[in-house]
Amino acid sequence: MKANDPSIHSWIQIAPDCDFQLQNLPFGIFQTVDRDPRVGVAIGDYIVDVYALTQHRLFDMLDIDDPTVFHRPYLNDFMALGRPIWRQVRERISELLRNDNPEIRDNRELMYECLVKQKDAQMLMPVKVPNYTDFYSSIDHATNVGSMFRDPANALLPNWKHLPVGYHGRASSIIPSGAPIRRPKGQTKPADADAPVFGPTKQLDFELEVAFITGQATVLGTSLTTLEAEEYIFGLVLFNDWSARDIQAWEYVPLGPFLAKNFASSISPWVVTLDALEPFRVLGPKQDPKVLPYLEYSGDGNFDIQLDVTLQAPGLEQEISICRSNYKYLYWNMNQQLAHHTVNGCNIEVGDMYASGTISGPTPDSYGSMLELTWRGTKPLQLPDGTERKFLHDGDIITMRGYAEKNGIRVGFGEVRTEIMRAL
Amino acid sequence: MKANDPSIHSWIQIAPDCDFQLQNLPFGIFQTVDRDPRVGVAIGDYIVDVYALTQHRLFDMLDIDDPTVFHRPYLNDFMALGRPIWRQVRERISELLRNDNPEIRDNRELMYECLVKQKDAQMLMPVKVPNYTDFYSSIDHATNVGSMFRDPANALLPNWKHLPVGYHGRASSIIPSGAPIRRPKGQTKPADADAPVFGPTKQLDFELEVAFITGQATVLGTSLTTLEAEEYIFGLVLFNDWSARDIQAWEYVPLGPFLAKNFASSISPWVVTLDALEPFRVLGPKQDPKVLPYLEYSGDGNFDIQLDVTLQAPGLEQEISICRSNYKYLYWNMNQQLAHHTVNGCNIEVGDMYASGTISGPTPDSYGSMLELTWRGTKPLQLPDGTERKFLHDGDIITMRGYAEKNGIRVGFGEVRTEIMRAL
Numbered sequence: 001m002k003a004n005d006p007s008i009h010s011w012i013q014i015a016p017d018c019d020f021q022l023q024n025l026p027f028g029i030f031q032t033v034d035r036d037p038r039v040g041v042a043i044g045d046y047i048v049d050v051y052a053l054t055q056h057r058l059f060d061m062l063d064i065d066d067p068t069v070f071h072r073p074y075l076n077d078f079m080a081l082g083r084p085i086w087r088q089v090r091e092r093i094s095e096l097l098r099n100d101n102p103e104i105r106d107n108r109e110l111m112y113e114c115l116v117k118q119k120d121a122q123m124l125m126p127v128k129v130p131n132y133t134d135f136y137s138s139i140d141h142a143t144n145v146g147s148m149f150r151d152p153a154n155a156l157l158p159n160w161k162h163l164p165v166g167y168h169g170r171a172s173s174i175i176p177s178g179a180p181i182r183r184p185k186g187q188t189k190p191a192d193a194d195a196p197v198f199g200p201t202k203q204l205d206f207e208l209e210v211a212f213i214t215g216q217a218t219v220l221g222t223s224l225t226t227l228e229a230e231e232y233i234f235g236l237v238l239f240n241d242w243s244a245r246d247i248q249a250w251e252y253v254p255l256g257p258f259l260a261k262n263f264a265s266s267i268s269p270w271v272v273t274l275d276a277l278e279p280f281r282v283l284g285p286k287q288d289p290k291v292l293p294y295l296e297y298s299g300d301g302n303f304d305i306q307l308d309v310t311l312q313a314p315g316l317e318q319e320i321s322i323c324r325s326n327y328k329y330l331y332w333n334m335n336q337q338l339a340h341h342t343v344n345g346c347n348i349e350v351g352d353m354y355a356s357g358t359i360s361g362p363t364p365d366s367y368g369s370m371l372e373l374t375w376r377g378t379k380p381l382q383l384p385d386g387t388e389r390k391f392l393h394d395g396d397i398i399t400m401r402g403y404a405e406k407n408g409i410r411v412g413f414g415e416v417r418t419e420i421m422r423a424l
Numbered sequence: 425m426k427a428n429d430p431s432i433h434s435w436i437q438i439a440p441d442c443d444f445q446l447q448n449l450p451f452g453i454f455q456t457v458d459r460d461p462r463v464g465v466a467i468g469d470y471i472v473d474v475y476a477l478t479q480h481r482l483f484d485m486l487d488i489d490d491p492t493v494f495h496r497p498y499l500n501d502f503m504a505l506g507r508p509i510w511r512q513v514r515e516r517i518s519e520l521l522r523n524d525n526p527e528i529r530d531n532r533e534l535m536y537e538c539l540v541k542q543k544d545a546q547m548l549m550p551v552k553v554p555n556y557t558d559f560y561s562s563i564d565h566a567t568n569v570g571s572m573f574r575d576p577a578n579a580l581l582p583n584w585k586h587l588p589v590g591y592h593g594r595a596s597s598i599i600p601s602g603a604p605i606r607r608p609k610g611q612t613k614p615a616d617a618d619a620p621v622f623g624p625t626k627q628l629d630f631e632l633e634v635a636f637i638t639g640q641a642t643v644l645g646t647s648l649t650t651l652e653a654e655e656y657i658f659g660l661v662l663f664n665d666w667s668a669r670d671i672q673a674w675e676y677v678p679l680g681p682f683l684a685k686n687f688a689s690s691i692s693p694w695v696v697t698l699d700a701l702e703p704f705r706v707l708g709p710k711q712d713p714k715v716l717p718y719l720e721y722s723g724d725g726n727f728d729i730q731l732d733v734t735l736q737a738p739g740l741e742q743e744i745s746i747c748r749s750n751y752k753y754l755y756w757n758m759n760q761q762l763a764h765h766t767v768n769g770c771n772i773e774v775g776d777m778y779a780s781g782t783i784s785g786p787t788p789d790s791y792g793s794m795l796e797l798t799w800r801g802t803k804p805l806q807l808p809d810g811t812e813r814k815f816l817h818d819g820d821i822i823t824m825r826g827y828a829e830k831n832g833i834r835v836g837f838g839e840v841r842t843e844i845m846r847a848l
Binding site: 130131136157158159162163165166167168169170171172173175182184185186187189195196198220221244247250251252253254255256257258259262263264289292293294340341343344345346347348349352424 | 554555560581582583586587589590591592593594595596597599606608609610611613619620622644645668671674675676677678679680681682683686687688713716717718764765767768769770771772773776848
């Protein structure tokens with residue numbers, strides 16, 4: 001793919017530490033005061049208005065019958081066109097932005113029509129999510145949770161290394177970066193109480209995750225192999241799976257998390273395509289015991305994506321780093337997750353979101369939740385102002401960032417940033 | 425509501441045991457060889473083509489700006505208009521079908537345009553389902569399961585009487601009556617094996633449930649009280665929550681059922697409105713211990729709906745009754761379920777489906793699943809041909825039916841009928 005060539009450069013000036021280099025070109029949905037919601041592609045500090053490109057006949061050579069797929073409030077209709085079109089569009093935009101291409105570079109009016117400053121735009125949900133599944137694929141996270149709540153000697157449940165454990169989450173409450181969340185209320189059962197009590201959660205937590213989005217559908221009753229799975233994946237976003245640990249502890253038996261999770265999940269608004277992440281493939285961990293044949297995957301199934309979480313507490317001027325993890329730590333890769341999800345014939349839809357589960361690394365500074373970072377509140381985080389955090393407070397802002405970097409090329413996700421508002 | 429008056433009669437002849445009396449008027453989506461998918465209302469053996477009513481100006485007096493909401497492949501856009509419109513439409517259709525109304529009765533051409541024989545139509549999914557939640561609200565079912573898998577002396581988990589336990593299910597694989605299901609494959613762990621094996625489920629089961637459908641949306645961060653909840657509910661359908669018990673037993677810890685459920689759920693195609701069920705309200709069971717204030721509901725929160733399940737085995741000419749239960753057995757009612765679901769701010773959407781969980785009654789012949797009817801396979805069902813059933817076989821057909829009856833008026837759901845195809 002020419003668009004991934006490290007040697008190409010844009011006529012747009014891009015800072016070296018910017019997430020949106022020419023080799024990235026992530027897709028999202030934006031609006032401005034004079035542009036209604038539509039498809040955009042991030043480049044440096046700008047957004048390419050993809051619909052405007054079609055209106056100025058810059059996509060005429062592509063196999064797109066209906067250019068209004070770029071003039072929609074979600075990416076779904078564009079994604080439904082399939083991988084060959086995703087590639088054509090990304091390659092063409094790459095070409096238009098390259099420093100040797102004069103089509104927009106030398107046309108001030110076109111530039112004005114087709115480029116919007118990111119600071120003038122509002123990013124919206126990139127996709128309409130028909131189904132959302134959350135996996136549990138980090139071995140360090142599952143081990144930490146099992147150690148805390150069950151038995152450190154047998155932290156992983158018997159099924160964990162045989163299948164990518166997952167469960168269904170709530171699609172309706174997935175929101176984009178910038179939208180605040182409200183501290184949820186619910187039932188909890190204090191250890192010393194006879195009956196549950198009702199009130200705001202006292203153990204609000206983030207979970208550092210990455211989600212992939214499917215851009216193609218399957219028919220109910222059919223399955224995808226691990227080799228086919230990837231052809232259905234459009235791209236990835238950062239995913240903060242907000243959790244209320246005290247609500248979860250009381251409600252989750254026997255059918256799993258429910259109100260402890262479904263009050264909100266936050267995502268980064270730019271979908272980084274699987275194509276753009278191609279150079280950052282790495283081998284996953286060795287899987288022992290051997291997995292069943294339908295889950296086998298050889299080759300580089302993981303991606304080296306650095307993931308960071310910061311906390312900005314009210315009254316503190318600077319955000320502080322509280323977690324540095326990596327997507328490559330996942331035990332189960334995307335292909336395995338999707339093959340497992342469909343092995344019983346479950347169908348997938350365009351826009352579905354499949355989150356990884358909390359991505360913790362092997363070291364305590366790489367744990368992807370407050371639950372693990374403070375070891376269930378027993379080791380509070382110390383803040384620069386002398387206060388501490390066991391779980392999250394009202395007014396706290398959690399920001400997750402992610403990027404891959406290799407051969408001097410950075411492909412980043414931007415951020416998902418969320419402020420916590422007090423309970424109503 | 426005049427439409428519920430037991431004394432009204434239609435100019436259409438309707439057999440007394442028919443589910444679709446004039447007092448019912450359930451909504452669905454149908455198509456025929458010459459009518460594309462659109463909204464219909466069942467009456468006797470016929471379907472009223474609601475879009476045709478609007479085209480013939482029979483809805484002109486209603487507050488409907490855009491009659492094409494009835495010319496859509498789902499009820500969602502009609503439902504989004506809200507309860508006053510749902511009522512206007514049902515009342516107007518009732519009026520048009522009453523024996524004292526000549527508008528259609530005395531106009532052969534109109535009759536031909538507006539009525540379709542059910543046998544000439546195909547029923548489709550009535551709604552596009554953005555979110556699907558499954559509750560676990562039958563105390564007999566939860567007690568049976570707890571007795572079988574945990575401890576008969578402490579069958580209910582500590583949270584069960586304090587909150588309506590629920591979990592998220594898969595929206596994409598909900599299918600209408602008539603669509604067959606494919607026996608799913610997956611991982612199971614035989615008791616005597618060291619490692620899991622892969623293959624078709626050996627413990628395929630049905631679950632007798634009823635689901636309500638929301639016709640209005642809420643904003644993320646807001647909650648519904650038990651009194652408000654009902655205003656958001658459009659109607660109910662029969663719901664068969666297919667389950668693979670052996671897959672479930674291996675996968676479900678710690679995050680709940682996943683592939684054991686998401687291969688398919690089947691629903692009856694006619695949505696019986698909450699308005700039509702109004703005469704069949706009954707008091708729910710006494711809740712002890714007292715529930716938290718946000719879950720309190722006084723008044724007749726349950727509905728007396730007789731529920732029947734039959735099995736037709738290959739080679740047997742007659743279907744046999746295997747379960748007779750009732751919706752009124754639910755410990756938690758719809759209003760409590762929806763108030764609980766939203767108490768943390770989780771938003772609901774138009775078309776969401778909320779299933780009850782398996783509805784078992786207190787007696788063994790009222791258990792709503794094979795798991796309970798055969799007590800985990802230890803008491804197989806004896807079939808007339810001398811064979812037996814622990815769980816379901818390929819070629820078996822499960823049919824669920826439901827109806828309410830009072831003062832000589834029957835309001836029925838029709839059926840959800842599903843054949844099991846062998847695994848591929």
